Amino acid sequence: MNSVVRQLHEQGTDVVIVDTGNSYEGLCEYLGGKYISYTEECPITMNPFRINRQELNVEKTGFLKNLVLLIWKGSQGTVTKTEDRLIEQVITEYYDTYFNGFDGFTPPQREDLRKSLLIDERNKSGNRAESETELNARIETVIDEIERRRKELKVESLSFNTFYEFSVQRIPDICNENSITGIDISTYRYMMKDFYRGGNHDKTLNENMDSSLFDETFIVFEIDSIKDDPLLFPLVTLIIMDVFLQKMRIKKNRKVLVIEEAWKAIASPLMAEYIKFMYKTARKFWASVGVVTQEIQDIIGSEIVKEAIINNSDVVMLLDQSKFRERFDTIKAILGLTDVDCKKIFTINRLENKEGRSFFREVFIRRGTTSGVYGVEEPHECYMTYTTERAEKEALKLYKAELQCSHKEAIERYCADWDASGINKSLPFAQKVNAAGKVLNLHQPKTKQQ
Template sequence: MEKQLALYDAFPIYGYERRSLIAKEKGCVTIPLKLKLPEVFTLDVSEYVQLNELFFNIIDILGPNTLLHKQDFFFEETYRPIKGRLQGDFLERANEFHFNERSFLRTQHYLYVSNVPKNYIRHSPKRSNSFLNKKRDFYMENVVPKEFVSTTVLADFESKVESVVALINASGLVTATVMDYDSLFFENGLYPKYFGLSSVNINLPDIDFSDNVIQVGNKKAQFFTVENLDQFTKEHLSTNEVYGKYSTKYNQFPVGNLFSIGFKIPHEHIINQYIFIPEQDKVMKQLRKKAKRFNQFSNGKKDDSNAIYADQIHAFNTDVLENHKEIVFYHLNILAFGDEHGQHRKLCNSVSSAFKKLKINVKENSIDRKNLFFGGVPGNSVGIPSDMYMPMSSDMAASLLYFEGEYKDATTSVDGLRLVNRTTGRPLSVSVYKLPEEEDWIFNRGMLVASGSGGGKSFYVNHYVASELRQGAEAVIMEDGNSYDKITEVFEGVVIEHDDERPFTFNPFQLDSYDVVIDANGKNRLTENKTINLVTLLKLITGDEKNVNTSLLSLEVKNTVFEILIAGYYERRWEEDKANFNFDSFFEYCKDHIVALVKAKGISREIFDSKVFLFLLEKYYKDGPRGKLLNHEDDRISRLSDEKIVYFKLGKLIDNELLFPITALMIMEIFSKKLSDRSKLSINKMMVVDEAWKALDRKELVDYFNSQSRMARKYGGQPIFISQKVSDFIASEVIKNAIVVNSHIKVFLDMRDFAKSFDKIQSVMGLGEKQKQLILSINKDLPEDRKLREVAFCWLDRVKVYGIETSLEEKCIYETNATESGKIIQLFKDNHKNWELTAKAYAYRSSKKPLKT
C-alpha cells in the first residue's frame, strides 16, 4: 500500500523570508521571479541573439553553486461571455455566443534562482526529495545549513539576483519581478496552481503516484524528459530555428529553438528547464579525468568509441576555455496532463511529435515521476536527481530556453476590436489606436489597408467600422461598390448614391459656424481649413498643375491669387450683408476684380492668365455645362452633419477625372466638419476611402490631404484608405507622400500574390524585416476546426498578426462576395427587410449540416 502524506509534510518549502523561499531539501534558498516573455512570433533573428546573450550573461553573473529553474505554464481557460458585450447590438451578442465555452491555452512564465550547497550535483540520486521520509520534528531542529545562516552569503546572493532582474528588465524584451508572499501562497497563487495543475484553484486535489502514473484530482499526468545528449539528433544548434509553415525561400521565419513544445502542443502542460552552474575548476578536472579513462580503454583504431568520446571532451573543454564560456548541467522535462483518460495516449503522441520536430527523442518517464513532480515545485529545483542532468556549454543552454509568450491584448474588455490569437484562438479585445497612442507607438491614427485580390479587406473594414461605431465613433465612407450597404443600414446610417438621374450637387461656398472665426477687430474671417478647401477646389477646376512646364513661382502666385480672391469675395459679401454665398456670386466677383488685381500686383500673363482662369471657371457658372454642381447643396447632403455613418456610393463617378476629385473634396469637407465639432472631440471620426486612388492622384490635392492629416491628428480623426491594387500605393509620389507617410497604422491581409515582389512594397511602405516576415506568413497555418482569416497590424515599427473570426450573423452583414451577397439580399426580402432576422436566418441556414445520402 502506498504511503500517504498530508500536504503539510509533502510540501517541500519550509518558509519564505526576505523575498526568499527556503527549501526543506539540502538548504536550498530560492528567489522566485515572474517573467513576461515576448509575444509569440514577434521576435526577429537579432532579438533571439540578444536573448541568448542575455541568459549567457546571467549564467556568468550568478556564478557557481547556482541553480536556475525556468518554468512555463500552459493552462486551459474557457471563455465566458462579457456582460457589457451581451448588452450591445445583435452583432455583438452573436459574437459573444459564438465564442462562448471556447477553450484555449493561457501562459505564465517564471524563473526561480536558487543558491544550493556545494557539491549538490554530486549527491546521490537516492537522496533526492528525502524530506518526504522525514518527520516534522526534524525541520524544527534543522532549518537552514550553517553556510546560509551567514548574512554575508545571503546578501551576496540577493545582490546577484537583483543584478539579474535589472539585466532582464534592461533588455527591452523580457521583464522580471520578484514574487511576494501573496502571489505564491494565496488562493490563486503559484503553489495552488502547481499542486492543482489548474489556472484556477477551487480546492487542492489529492495527488496519487501509485500504479506507475500521476493522478492529480481527475487529471492524469505524464512526464517527458530530456536528460542525455544522445537524445539530440540535431547536428547544430543556433540561437533560433526556422518555422517551416511560415517560411519560403523569400521569407525565412524565425522562432525559438523550443517553439514546438509551447503553444503547438494542444494540451495543458508545464515546461521545466534547469541549469545548474558548478564550480568550473572542479567540473573541468572531472571531465579531463573522464577523457583520460576513455583513452585508457581505447584500442587505437579510428572508429573506436572510447577515443571518439575522449576527443569530444577535449574539443568541448577547448571551446569553453577559448570562448570564455561556462560549463553547466542542463535538464528539460514536460509535465503534460488532461481530464479525459481516454485522451491520454493522444496527449502523449502530441508531446512526442512536438519533440520530433525539434529533432529530440524525448523519453516518457514514469520511473522518476515523484522526483520530477517535486523537483518542479517552485523553490525545490534541488529535487531533480543529479543523474538526470547533462553537461553542455552555457551558450547552448541559453539557446535551449523557451522564449515565446502569449498575446498581451485584453480578453475581457468591452472596448476594442474583437480578434483572436492566431496560435490558440483566444478571443481578444484589440486596441487598434488607443493603446498605441498612449504607448507612443504611433503619432496619428491614419490607417492604410492593403491586400491581394479576395484577401478580405472589405470584410475587415466592415468589422472594424462596426466595432468603432458601437464605441461611439462616426464614419464617412466613399466607395464605388456595394461593400458597406448592410453595415450602414444596421447602424441606421444614410446611404447616398450618385447616378445620372440624381447627381451629387454641392455649395462649397456656403458657410456654417465651423467655417468662420471672429478676429481681434471683431470682424468675420474664414478659418484656415475652409480657405484651404476652397483654394484646393479652384486648383482642381483650373487644373494648371497638370502642365509639367508650370514653374514653382507660377504655382505659388496662383495659390496666392486664389486666397486673395476668396478672402475678398467674403469681405465684400459681409460688407453688403449678403448671406447667399455660392459659386455663381463668387464667379461674378472674380469677373469684376481679377483683371484689376493682376494689373495692380504686376503679374505677367505668362505667370497667371486671368482670361484663361475665368474661362475655366465659367463652365461651373449658371447655365454652363456644370452649372448645377457647385451652386446648390443636395438636400441629401445638407443633413449629414449629425449622422453616425454616411455611405457615399460613387459608382461610375469614380472614373471621371474631372468630377470625382471635386466630389471627393466636397465629401471630405463633411469629414472636416465632424473634426471641427468640439462636442465630438472624445470620439473617433473615420473617413473611409475605398478604391479611389486613380482619381485622387492629383498634385492639387496634396496640400489638402496633408492639412486633413494634421487636423485629424489634432482632433481625433482617422483617415482610412483601402486598396487591393497595392501597386496604387507605390506607383504615385502624390499618394505615397499624402497617404502612405501619414498612415501610422498599416493593415495587411493576404499578400501572398506579392511575395516575389514584396521588396518594393516593403521599401515604399517603410516596413522592417520582421514586418515583412509576419505579413508574408498570413494564412499560412490556419486551424482546420475554425474558419478565419488573418490580418497583420503594423504600428510604425511594430507588428502583430491576429485572426479575424466572426459569428455567422456578423458574416451575413460583412460579406461582400457577390454570389453570397445575392443570397443574403433574398433572405433580407424574405425576412421583412429586417437585418437582425436576416442575420439569424443566415446563421441558421449556414450552420445546418447537409443530409447524407
C-alpha cells in the first residue's frame, strides 16, 4: 500500500489515509506531508456543523444525522424510523433558525398544526363534553405557546455546542406537538453531553480543523490510540471521511481516501448507507476510496462489507492467500472471483521466478474483469521509507541526527552504507548500525579527477 499511494502521489493525486499503526509515517515524512496523530492532549478536531448556506443540502444533512445518531446510539445501535426522522427534523430546524430566524408560523403552517392538534384532541378520551368553540380556542392557545417557545430558541453561531442546546429544548417540543412517545430524551442528553462544553471530548466537534489541510497533498490521520474506544473510533473515522468529501468537492485533481483497519469501526448497519453514498459520490468528483484489511474474516463475516464496500469496489488486491486455501470458496463467492482468478492467486510467491532478480513480493490485482499477478520490487531507499520495523527506524534516526540532514538525505546515506556492507537484508544491517551507535560511513563517494 505504501508503494501504491506513493505512485498515486507522484501522479498528482491528493492522498488522505486513515491509519491505525504508523504504517505510513516514514512515507509521509519523506514526502513532506501532514501527519496527524490523535492524542488526548491534542485530539483531531473539526466543527462539522459550521457550514454556509450553499453547503446545506441532503448530503450534509444526512452526514450530520449519522453523526448525531452515532453518538446517541453507538455504532451498533438500533435506530427506529421515528428517531431517524426526528433528528433529521431537528437538524433542518437548527439551520433554518440560524440562517432565517423564526418570527412565527406562516398561515399555512399554523393551519397545518391546528388540524394535526385537532385530530389528536378528538382521538383523546374525556374531551367530548367540550364544545367545538372551546376546543378550537384551546388549540389556538396551544399553538401560541408552541410559537412562543420556538421564538425563544436562538442559534447565534454554528457548532456542536449550539446544536446540543437547540436539540435538547426542541426534541421534547416536537414530541409533544406530534404526540410522539418512546423517545428517551434523558439518554440522548447524557450521551451527547460528553461532546458538549465541559465534557470529556468537548473539543472534538467544536474546534475548526486546520484549514491548511485542504492544500496538503498527502495527509495521514493516525488514530491508533483510540482504536479500542467504541465511540471515539468510529466518530473520528466518520469526521475524517467528511473532511475528505469536502476536499473532494473543492479540488479538481484526482483524490484517493485509504482507510486502513479503521473501516471496521464504521462497517455497521448505521453507517452502511453512508459508506455507499461516499463510494458513489467519490466517482462523480474524480476520487476513489480504498479499504485495507489483514483479517480475511472481516471480509467474509459481514453483509455490510459485501453490500457497501465490495460491491462498490472496481479494483481488488490480494496478497498471499495460501493459508486460506481450504476455506477460499466463501471468499471466492463474495469477491466474485473466477476459477482462473483463483489459480492465479495460488501462484503468489510460489513460482521459481526469483533467480537473477532483486527481492520482491507478489500481489494479485483485479481491475474490472482483467486480473494478473504482479511482482512488487522496490529499491532499498523505498524499503527504508516504508519500514515500520523499530530497529530499522532507530538506525535511520541515528543517521539523521548525526548527519543533521533531511529525512531524504538520511535514507540515501543509510542505503549507500547498506549496499556497501554486503549484507542482503535490512534488519541485520540496522542491528549493526545500532550496535555501533554511529554512522558507519562504509560508502565512500567518488571524487572528481583533478
